[in-house]
Amino acid sequence: MPQFPKGEKAPVDGLIPESALVDVESRTFHAYVHVPYCEVKCGYCDFNTYTADEIGTSTQGTFANTLISEIDFAEVALEKSGFVKREFTSVFFGGGTPTMLPATDLIAMLGKLKNTFGIKATADITTEANPDSVDEQYIKDLKAGGFNRISFGMQSAVPHVLKVLERTHKPENVGKVVGFAKAAGLATSVDLIYGAPGESLADWQQTLEAAIALDTDHISAYSLIVEPGTKLARQVKIGEVEAPNDDIHADMYELTEQLLSQAGFLNYEVSNWSKNISERSGHNMAYWKSMDWWGFGPGAHSHVGGVRWWNVKNPAAYSDRMSAGLSPALEREIIDQENRDIEKVMLETRISDGISLEWMKSKGFAESNVVAGLIADQLVEPIEAMRGHIILTAKGRLLADFVVLKLLG
Numbered sequence: 001m002p003q004f005p006k007g008e009k010a011p012v013d014g015l016i017p018e019s020a021l022v023d024v025e026s027r028t029f030h031a032y033v034h035v036p037y038c039e040v041k042c043g044y045c046d047f048n049t050y051t052a053d054e055i056g057t058s059t060q061g062t063f064a065n066t067l068i069s070e071i072d073f074a075e076v077a078l079e080k081s082g083f084v085k086r087e088f089t090s091v092f093f094g095g096g097t098p099t100m101l102p103a104t105d106l107i108a109m110l111g112k113l114k115n116t117f118g119i120k121a122t123a124d125i126t127t128e129a130n131p132d133s134v135d136e137q138y139i140k141d142l143k144a145g146g147f148n149r150i151s152f153g154m155q156s157a158v159p160h161v162l163k164v165l166e167r168t169h170k171p172e173n174v175g176k177v178v179g180f181a182k183a184a185g186l187a188t189s190v191d192l193i194y195g196a197p198g199e200s201l202a203d204w205q206q207t208l209e210a211a212i213a214l215d216t217d218h219i220s221a222y223s224l225i226v227e228p229g230t231k232l233a234r235q236v237k238i239g240e241v242e243a244p245n246d247d248i249h250a251d252m253y254e255l256t257e258q259l260l261s262q263a264g265f266l267n268y269e270v271s272n273w274s275k276n277i278s279e280r281s282g283h284n285m286a287y288w289k290s291m292d293w294w295g296f297g298p299g300a301h302s303h304v305g306g307v308r309w310w311n312v313k314n315p316a317a318y319s320d321r322m323s324a325g326l327s328p329a330l331e332r333e334i335i336d337q338e339n340r341d342i343e344k345v346m347l348e349t350r351i352s353d354g355i356s357l358e359w360m361k362s363k364g365f366a367e368s369n370v371v372a373g374l375i376a377d378q379l380v381e382p383i384e385a386m387r388g389h390i391i392l393t394a395k396g397r398l399l400a401d402f403v404v405l406k407l408l409g
């Protein structure tokens, strides 16, 4: 795997090196807002998020205002760094659980993004939500306040799987809130997780069928990752729960592709399916295409023209920095061209648009015998390869990391 440069201390004025301006007109600009609060911490999750038991509630009440000060900070830092102001092509509120905050707070942050930078008329403006944290009025308020898409953390439809994942919602609530979202005119998506300890293939089929019956525009299905340092990792280590099994994951992925494609969903990235191209997550596509984005909020990551930085994780430390008028960025890295090329292969191989073979060859990747081997192993679409594109087969998607390593040589 490539070695990326280690982070260096980020400058307190937030200025971005001139190198990031090269080819700026070829890249779109996106906003991510990280809301780091959850009602309970799920045992498998290592996202930067905190419960009231861990950090109290003092930063939560002032969170929207603190984040709004980062939007002002970003405006100044980008302008001083020589960037012409760009409207956002997508906005994504993630977490954590953004919907732990009142809808008025989310709308205030969105309004500030719009007034400061502008948001394109075609932008998808999404928030993640836990099914228990919203009601009909909340969803109507989000729509009236400018959001046009909502992604619910469904994870599973099977009670014993939800329990092992430590999810607190009742399965029937997902149908209810998806219904409210559709009635309000929001585009809808659900997140699913497969391969939880004790989950059978039949359990997973039940979850997929329940998700399909919701008739959302989009479904994400992630294989459960045992993240180091999580409660789940400790449970696996002491044998309290069994470690996820790669063979079962593979069967589950194949079933996912089979049932979702039968139901009219098209896979467009290893873990993502949508009914139409227009219903893809424009925001995630921007990540996979290495566009520019500013990540607002504690622990959020940003990327502008090969410069990547990440904010302090703790909400109180984030708030202190913002009150002092200092950049919330902790560290940054400036990615050289070679590593940017490697990243492009790693990210774009995973999307169904594929990646140009000619471009890869010009960079010394994708040697002919390697490509021939990947075709022979049915990991890469042969006709697309003849047309000059590397696009993974369903089997190739399952082994995407292996294919990437092969292509990189």
Ligand SMILES: C[S@@+](CC[C@H](N)C(=O)[O-])C[C@H]1O[C@@H](n2cnc3c(N)ncnc32)[C@H](O)[C@@H]1O
Binding pocket: 044, 045, 046, 047, 094, 095, 096, 097, 128, 129, 130, 152, 153, 154, 155, 191, 192, 193, 222, 223, 224, 225, 226, 227
């Ligand atoms: C960070 S959560 C935020 C959304 C919301 N709090 C929720 O849980 O529904 C985004 C998604 O990441 C996925 N996720 C988080 N940790 C994961 C893990 N260890 N393995 C696989 N998927 C994970 C879940 O599907 C989750 O819906």
Ligand code: SF4
Binding pocket: 037, 038, 040, 041, 042, 045, 046, 047, 049, 095, 096, 097, 130, 153
């Ligand atoms: S999965 Fe979602 S709800 Fe669970 S801890 Fe992570 S961010 Fe919070």
